[in-house]
Amino acid sequence: MSSTLEIRRDPVDCSGRDPALLLRMFHRMLEAREFEEQLYYLFLTTAMPGTMHQAVGQEAVAVGVVSALNPDDTITSTHRGHAHCVAKDVPLNEMMAEMFAKREGSCRGMGGSMHLTDFSKGMLGAFAIVGSGIPIATGAALSARVRGSGQVAVSFFGDGAVNEGTFHEALNMAALWNLPAIYIIENNQYALSMTVAESSALPDLAARACAYDMPSARVDGNDVVAVYEATREAVARARAGDGPTLIEALTYRIRGHARFEAAGYRPEDEVEAWKEADPIERLAAGMIAANLATEDELNRVRAEAEKTVEDAIEYAQSCTDVEAEDYLAYITAEN
Amino acid sequence: MRQLGLSAAIREGIIQEMRADDSVILLGEDVGKFGGAFHVTHDMLDEFGANRIWDTPISEAGFTGLGIGAALTGLRPIVEYQYLDFIFCAMDQVVNQAAKIRLMSGGRAKVPLVLRGPQGATGRGAQHSQSIEAYIMHTPGMKVVMPSTPYDAKGLIISAIRDDNPVLFVEHKLLYGAASPGGGKALSDSAIQAIGADVPEEPYAIPLGKADVKRQGSDVTIIATLLMLHRALAVADQLAEEGISVEVIDPRSLVPLDVETIAASIAKTNHVVVVSEDTSRAGVAAELVATINDHCFYDLEAPVQRLAAANTPIPFGPAAEHHVIPQVEDIRAAVLRALSE
Numbered sequence: 175m176s177s178t179l180e181i182r183r184d185p186v187d188c189s190g191r192d193p194a195l196l197l198r199m200f201h202r203m204l205e206a207r208e209f210e211e212q213l214y215y216l217f218l219t220t221a222m223p224g225t226m227h228q229a230v231g232q233e234a235v236a237v238g239v240v241s242a243l244n245p246d247d248t249i250t251s252t253h254r255g256h257a258h259c260v261a262k263d264v265p266l267n268e269m270m271a272e273m274f275a276k277r278e279g280s281c282r283g284m285g286g287s288m289h290l291t292d293f294s295k296g297m298l299g300a301f302a303i304v305g306s307g308i309p310i311a312t313g314a315a316l317s318a319r320v321r322g323s324g325q326v327a328v329s330f331f332g333d334g335a336v337n338e339g340t341f342h343e344a345l346n347m348a349a350l351w352n353l354p355a356i357y358i359i360e361n362n363q364y365a366l367s368m369t370v371a372e373s374s375a376l377p378d379l380a381a382r383a384c385a386y387d388m389p390s391a392r393v394d395g396n397d398v399v400a401v402y403e404a405t406r407e408a409v410a411r412a413r414a415g416d417g418p419t420l421i422e423a424l425t426y427r428i429r430g431h432a433r434f435e436a437a438g439y440r441p442e443d444e445v446e447a448w449k450e451a452d453p454i455e456r457l458a459a460g461m462i463a464a465n466l467a468t469e470d471e472l473n474r475v476r477a478e479a480e481k482t483v484e485d486a487i488e489y490a491q492s493c494t495d496v497e498a499e500d501y502l503a504y505i506t507a508e509n
Numbered sequence: 510m511r512q513l514g515l516s517a518a519i520r521e522g523i524i525q526e527m528r529a530d531d532s533v534i535l536l537g538e539d540v541g542k543f544g545g546a547f548h549v550t551h552d553m554l555d556e557f558g559a560n561r562i563w564d565t566p567i568s569e570a571g572f573t574g575l576g577i578g579a580a581l582t583g584l585r586p587i588v589e590y591q592y593l594d595f596i597f598c599a600m601d602q603v604v605n606q607a608a609k610i611r612l613m614s615g616g617r618a619k620v621p622l623v624l625r626g627p628q629g630a631t632g633r634g635a636q637h638s639q640s641i642e643a644y645i646m647h648t649p650g651m652k653v654v655m656p657s658t659p660y661d662a663k664g665l666i667i668s669a670i671r672d673d674n675p676v677l678f679v680e681h682k683l684l685y686g687a688a689s690p691g692g693g694k695a696l697s698d699s700a701i702q703a704i705g706a707d708v709p710e711e712p713y714a715i716p717l718g719k720a721d722v723k724r725q726g727s728d729v730t731i732i733a734t735l736l737m738l739h740r741a742l743a744v745a746d747q748l749a750e751e752g753i754s755v756e757v758i759d760p761r762s763l764v765p766l767d768v769e770t771i772a773a774s775i776a777k778t779n780h781v782v783v784v785s786e787d788t789s790r791a792g793v794a795a796e797l798v799a800t801i802n803d804h805c806f807y808d809l810e811a812p813v814q815r816l817a818a819a820n821t822p823i824p825f826g827p828a829a830e831h832h833v834i835p836q837v838e839d840i841r842a843a844v845l846r847a848l849s850e
Contacts, residue, residue, distance in 0.1 A: 311578055
């Protein structure tokens with residue numbers, strides 16, 4: 175099977191969908207986009223320490239998946255994790271403060287872009303070693319089983335992670351024990367410069383699920399409704415005790431791998447084609463087409479998202495810098 | 510009092526904690542129906558069932574990660590490695606994840622996780638004989654616990670389970686003891702002292718970071734863990750007959766380390782030998798020597814003697830293994846060197 179789906183630019187099919195849900199998803203995707211667009215400028219001005227990885231163009235995966243979860247369901251994320259956090263309702267102010275290494279940050283300035291965490295929101299952590307969050311999410315699923323909590327655990331990871339041993343080990347155990355886990359391959363088609371075709375003997379990544387006798391789905395990752403629907407089915411299966419699901423969401427990383435990385439290894443026309451498949455604009459067009467929102471309403475949401483991020487930057491800049499010995503309080507827990 | 514072997518003592522501590530706290534679960538290879546490669550988890554599946562005793566596939570990185578995820582979401586998992594040599598398959602999960610999550614989250618996460626298993630040179634060749642504690646001791650965020658007697662083992666495993674941090678709990682194969690359910694698998698060592706075999710039936714906790722003076726003395730201090738502790742005691746017995754009074758300290762945990770007890774002993778004896786079964790280079794003994802120099806330099810009347818395994822993979826042949834690992838006679842010679850300088 176081909177490693178790529180046809181690039182779809184058509185409006186998302188919104189017919190019969192709950193407009194409030196669609197608007198919320200639109201809003202969250204815009205916040206994630208705006209958050210990362212502003213980060214880009216902040217890094218350009220050298221106002222921000224460290225590095226960051228943008229998920230521009232991939233927002234529908236994070237938002238579509240998380241929209242199908244309950245607030246107390248858990249997720250693990252990756253080095254490219256801002257959109258997952260936004261989707262999971264991690265406060266933008268705290269996220270932005272963390273980017274600026276402030277004490278008020280999500281991780282008190284100790285984690286940074288690649289380790290955003292918020293247990294109060296079920297965000298178990300961004301694990302920046304590729305593939306390392308997969309067994310950890312599986313452990314959260316096992317824990318949900320042991321505690322009888324009814325929670326579902328989701329692991330987000332990229333196409334590069336499927337070639338780590340942890341992918342195989344964790345999916346095997348989850349399937350073996352019917353754990354309430356959902357595995358999301360956010361296939362943005364490049365692991366830094368390496369394409370899926372160059373890295374995976376079988377480029378149809380969802381097909382790997384058959385090795386674990388696990389249900390799987392391959393969806394258009396730029397169609398937030400399609401992602402939401404696939405996840406909803408997986409959640410229902412997990413909560414019913416019928417075990418894990420592997421979902422491959424095909425999307426595209428519009429920006430480079432990190433910060434200013436220029437991604438010169440990608441054909442220009444490929445990038446342009448995917449820009450036209452923008453998941454946010456496709457949802458907007460779909461809502462308009464289905465008469466579920468007006469341009470004015472959508473513009474109001476756009477303005478709101480911009481304002482939220484602007485406020486977050488202002489808030490973050492007013493916060494307290496991490497001091498030299500802050501870390502001493504965080505190395506080990508006192509019982 | 511009732512006597513137990515080391516593995517039976519660890520087993521009893523785990524069982525008592527599992528009875529007292531539903532959040533304690535156990536994961537590992539052959540820990541269920543087989544009862545653990547060294548029988549530490551003998552019959553636990555019958556009592557606690559498959560929802561708490563998880564017989565895992567051979568997937569060390571995977572089930573270590575499962576333990577971490579479970580620890581982050583309200584459980585207190587114990588992960589068993591059949592041999593601690595196998596923990597290297599899971600080093601990313603241990604070093605990059607378990608150890609770092611608390612700091613990375615700005616103290617919002619806790620990772621109450623016990624990683625335990627056997628180590629030590631027992632004629633099994635290089636991949637089932639090494640001592641791994643220095644790798645983990647080098648990793649901030651991890652605690653490292655080293656029980657050398659059944660009494661200590663029970664009290665320390667209970668503390669390790671109750672601790673809110675990831676803890677490596679190191680067991681020595683030669684110390685498991687013939688009285689344990691897995692005793693038939695353990696080889697014997699003539700130097701193993703029958704100390705600390707009296708184990709109270711009720712649960713008790715020994716705080717991590719509290720050393721134990723296993724033998725009082727006045728001329729020289731030996732600091733040693735696990736099997737080396739027993740060999741040090743054998744040396745102390747020998748030298749007592751020759752008029753040399755040896756104090757033997759068991760740190761019981763390397764992280765946190767009870768520097769106070771060590772320093773108090775050295776202030777008294779002014780001579781010290783550190784013995785460890787792990788590889789000498791950048792090893793536990795090296796760290797102890799550096800710590801002693803930091804804290805006790807002006808109490809020393811002679812250089813600290815460092816005794817540890819030779820810088821080699823552990824060879825299989827018995828004579829070669831014997832040569833590589835510190836023996837009673839090597840410890841004795843190191844003590845005499847310390848006293849002669």
